[in-house]
Amino acid sequence: MNKYDIAAIGELNVDVILNNIDGFPEMGKEKFAGDMLLTLGSSTAIFAANASSLGSKVCFVGMVGKDSFGTLVKESLEAKGVATDYLIENPNSATGATIVMSYDEDRANLTYQGAMDIMGYDDIDKSVFENTRHIHLSSLFMQSALLRDIDKVLDSAVKNGVTVSLDTQWDPAEKWALDYKSVLPRITIFLPNEKELQALTHTSSLEEAIEAVLPYLGCAMVVKMGSKGSLLVRKDGSRHFAESFLNKNVVDAIGAGDSFNSGFVSAFVKGYELEKCQEIGNMTGALNTTAAGGTGAFTSPEEIEQRAQKLFGRSLGL
Numbered sequence: 001m002n003k004y005d006i007a008a009i010g011e012l013n014v015d016v017i018l019n020n021i022d023g024f025p026e027m028g029k030e031k032f033a034g035d036m037l038l039t040l041g042s043s044t045a046i047f048a049a050n051a052s053s054l055g056s057k058v059c060f061v062g063m064v065g066k067d068s069f070g071t072l073v074k075e076s077l078e079a080k081g082v083a084t085d086y087l088i089e090n091p092n093s094a095t096g097a098t099i100v101m102s103y104d105e106d107r108a109n110l111t112y113q114g115a116m117d118i119m120g121y122d123d124i125d126k127s128v129f130e131n132t133r134h135i136h137l138s139s140l141f142m143q144s145a146l147l148r149d150i151d152k153v154l155d156s157a158v159k160n161g162v163t164v165s166l167d168t169q170w171d172p173a174e175k176w177a178l179d180y181k182s183v184l185p186r187i188t189i190f191l192p193n194e195k196e197l198q199a200l201t202h203t204s205s206l207e208e209a210i211e212a213v214l215p216y217l218g219c220a221m222v223v224k225m226g227s228k229g230s231l232l233v234r235k236d237g238s239r240h241f242a243e244s245f246l247n248k249n250v251v252d253a254i255g256a257g258d259s260f261n262s263g264f265v266s267a268f269v270k271g272y273e274l275e276k277c278q279e280i281g282n283m284t285g286a287l288n289t290t291a292a293g294g295t296g297a298f299t300s301p302e303e304i305e306q307r308a309q310k311l312f313g314r315s316l317g318l
Helices: 043-053 068-079 144-148 150-159 180-186 194-201 206-216 256-269 274-288 301-312
Strands: 004-009 013-021 033-041 058-065 087-090 096-103 106-112 132-138 163-167 220-224 229-234 239-243
Touching: 004 043, 004 256, 013 068, 033 043, 033 068, 033 096, 043 058, 043 068, 043 132, 043 256, 058 068, 068 087, 132 150, 132 256, 144 150, 150 163, 150 180, 163 256, 180 206, 194 206, 194 220, 206 220, 220 256, 220 274, 229 274, 239 274, 256 274, 274 301
Parallel strands: 004 058, 004 132, 013 096, 058 087, 132 163
Antiparallel strands: 013 033, 096 106, 220 229, 229 239
C-alpha cells in the first residue's frame, strides 16, 4: 500500500503579496499597497497544501535554501499536513521568492528562482516513486534542471505504475521548449489553461491547440478557462464543458488554477469519474478566490465543505 496519495514535485518559494495597490509601478516613482501578506508561494506548493487540506495524503519533493524563507516554506507545508520527508535543503542557494502585485483578478509577478532552479532528477530520493499513487508536476519552465530531466522523472513514474498530472504554467522566457509530442503520452491528466495551451502548441485558437495535442494525450486534458469554466477533453476526442462557480466577492485570484488542480487531482486519486473531478476542480478554483493568497481559503475538509455549501449551495463530495 502506498504511503502517499500524491507526491507534488516542483518549485518552492515564498510569496510577498501586495493588495490594494494605488496604481501600476512607474520608474522613479513610489506607489503604496494597502495590504501585504508573506505566505507560502509557488504553484506546486499551493497545489500540495490545498490537496492536503482537502483530505489527500500529500508529500512534497522540492529544494529550498538553508535560510529563514526555507524554514517558513517547510513549516507552512507541515502546518497544512504536507509531508516534507523529501524536501531538500541546499546550503549553497537561497530559497526562491516572488513579489506578487495583485490587481483585482489579475496580477504581476517578479520572481527570484534560487534553489528551485537547481533541483534535477539526481537530487530526488527515488523511493518517492514507490511510495505514491500519483505525481503532480507544475511550473516546469521555472525549473530548468527539472525540465531538462523530465523524461527521467516520467520514465520512473511509468515504471512504477504511478499516474501523473502536469500543469506546465506559463513560460516566462516564452520559448516553450517542451516536446509535448514526447511528454504528453506519459501524462495521465494534462491541466493547462487556454493561453498556455495555445502558446505551447504555437497555435492561434483554442480549437487548433486542442487538435494539436489530441493525438498525444495519455488519458485526458482539462483546459482551465477562468470565469468561463473548464473543458475536459478525453483521448478519444470526446468533450465535456463545465461552467464555473462564481464568487461575487473576489479577494484575489492568486492560485485559483492551482486550487482547481488540487480539487481535480484529489478527486481523481479517489477514483471519481473525470466529469466529477472537473466539477470539484471548478468549485475549489472558485473557493480559492474567497481569501487572500493561494491557500487562505483551504483550512480543513469540514470547513471547506461548509464554505462550498454556503457560497454555492453544493457539496464538494470529497
